[in-house]
Amino acid sequence: MKRLSRRLFLKETLLTAAAASAGSTRVLVAEDQAKPSRSPNERLSVAVIGVRSRGGDHAKAFDSRDDCVLSYICDADSAVGEKVAARFKSKPKFVQDMRRIFDDKSVDIVSIATPNHWHCLATIWAMQAGKDVYVEKPLSHNISEGRRMVQVARKYNRICQGGTQYRSTGSNHAAAQYIREGKLGRIKLAYVCTYRSRSSIGPAGQYAPPPTVDYNLWSGPAPMELPVRRKSFHYDWHWFWNWGGGELANNSVHPVDAMRMVVGLEGLGRGVLSYGGRVGLEDCAETPSVQVTIHDFGPMTVVQEVRNLKTASPKRGSTLIVGTEGYLSGGAGGSSVYDPDGKLVQKLSGPNEDHFANFIKAVRNRKTEDLNANINEGHISTADSTVAYPVITTTTTSGYSCLILSSTSMPLRPGIFRSRSTRSKASLASIPSPVGPSGATSTLLALRAIACRHESRMDSSSSITRIRA
Incomplete structure (x- = not known):
């Protein structure tokens, strides 16, 4: 992949946000915007972005499932990313630039545990590239970003779950x-x-x-x-x-989101x-x-x-x-x-429900109503x-x-x-x-x-x- 200068990178970032708001389909648009339900026998390819802390738990959760294969580990710190990737027998590929993941059409799911300022853009890019997304809390860095994430999820008919797992308690x-x-x-x-x-x-x-x-x-x-x-x-x-x-x-x-669910x-x-x-x-x-x-x-x-x-x-x-x-x-x-x-x-x-399993269930049946922490709930919380x-x-x-x-x-x-x-x-x-x-x-x-x-x-x-x- 051609390496972009920071100036061009930020220019693309602004264009992406504008496209999400205006409804353009020219930036990182998936050829198949709504993939059909997958066979239970087919393994889902998963990429995890940001693995120094909570992202390591994401990787373990998906790697432990028989219906998933951990394909990518991504982190801006190569020492962290390479160390985490080496832990798994599935031998996921390590990359520093998340855009290499979005370019790979074989990836089905992107799980995001980056610093907060990356949550919105990484989620939008992934959904525009045809991926379903699990994104850590807080859903976004500010309220405007959260609105854009909800809009993009609805536009491209993607499954997006927030990492507010108390909703599965x-x-x-x-x-x-x-x-x-x-x-x-x-x-x-x-x-x-x-x-x-x-x-x-x-x-x-x-x-x-x-x-x-x-x-x-x-x-x-x-x-x-x-x-x-x-x-x-x-x-x-x-x-x-x-x-x-x-x-x-x-x-x-976390407690705000759980309280919202409890009192409606x-x-x-x-x-x-x-x-x-x-x-x-x-x-x-x-x-x-x-x-x-x-x-x-x-x-x-x-x-x-x-x-x-x-x-x-x-x-x-x-x-x-x-x-x-x-x-x-x-x-x-x-x-x-x-x-x-x-x-x-x-x-x-x-009974508790595994939050990652709840997400995978919705990915397979394409029913957003089955999500315990739909992206809109994460946005409001x-x-x-x-x-x-x-x-x-x-x-x-x-x-x-x-x-x-x-x-x-x-x-x-x-x-x-x-x-x-x-x-x-x-x-x-x-x-x-x-x-x-x-x-x-x-x-x-x-x-x-x-x-x-x-x-x-x-x-x-x-x-x-x-x-x-």
Whole structure:
């Protein structure tokens, strides 16, 4: 394959996005846009892109199946990719450039576990080349990208599953059924948290990418920072906006997605209010180490909290759903129902389904309705998890600086999200922790008070960001 210059590569990237939006079929279009159902005796050829971390699990999952053959391992770091490829007896071919995979018409499935900034473009290119796609969470790097991915999947009739595997957990399906039957009453509040202790990534420096990394291919559609500020090249990209989205995008997507499935939540709600900052960690990272986002869904309020500081795990799990007839709490390991007085009513359980097997089933029967995590669900969950992005553009490690997002009466429908933001020196310690229904309510009131207090300092002309789901 002819090697492209970075300028030409980025030009093709923009043309691809334009083609997806405008409906052009001239860029990487598959000759057979909707392949017929395959015989159960025919093995599916699988390529995995990005294998340093979660992608290695993808490769193991597909390689372990009798109906699949692992044909390609792709990674921008040749040392990582070659090492992973050598583990498998099927002897998958290693490539650094994912476009070589898309050029191979024998490949049926592309599984993507790259850094976040590559999820959208790699998925679009793969579907345009006639491949079905399994893509890790978060589905996209921003809301607009997610919309394009959904549009392309529908246009080319591709099977695309998001890597939000909690949708295949039996206890979550049992919880959803319990709520659908009205046993929890009217749902008033859903609270999800992700407590994941992180260490400082160190001060900003001037580093070169590892010699085994093709930095041009690693950066792809994102800015190509030189010199690199972070000492640890791999993984710590999560904490910079150009490539990651902090813990909101990294892990909060999982409980948010499971909560949405359990309560049947759709869309982006009517407004969002968020505060947070990078506190407790002195380093060069950009994303918050603590953050609370409060979503207004009319009669229902959703609160999501992330902490990268040392914090004990919630005793009753990472998810709390409060209804008029009691509440439900739990997480990936199971859920329990309690009455309004806190007395245990029922423990919920059910058979789990292998998330990769669920994807393969849909690939063979061509029924998107069989997917547990259809691309559109992954898109909405990613959008709900990261909707606070428009105002969180900078953080500070001095004091307890917060970023306040004051939502107006303008709804989020599919339409316009109007927000005003300001920085407040309010101490995080002075804001109640949303550990339950009363905590969430008091936090919301406290934040509204802070927002009103600083209203006179805000620019009267609101910034407008389109976040159509």
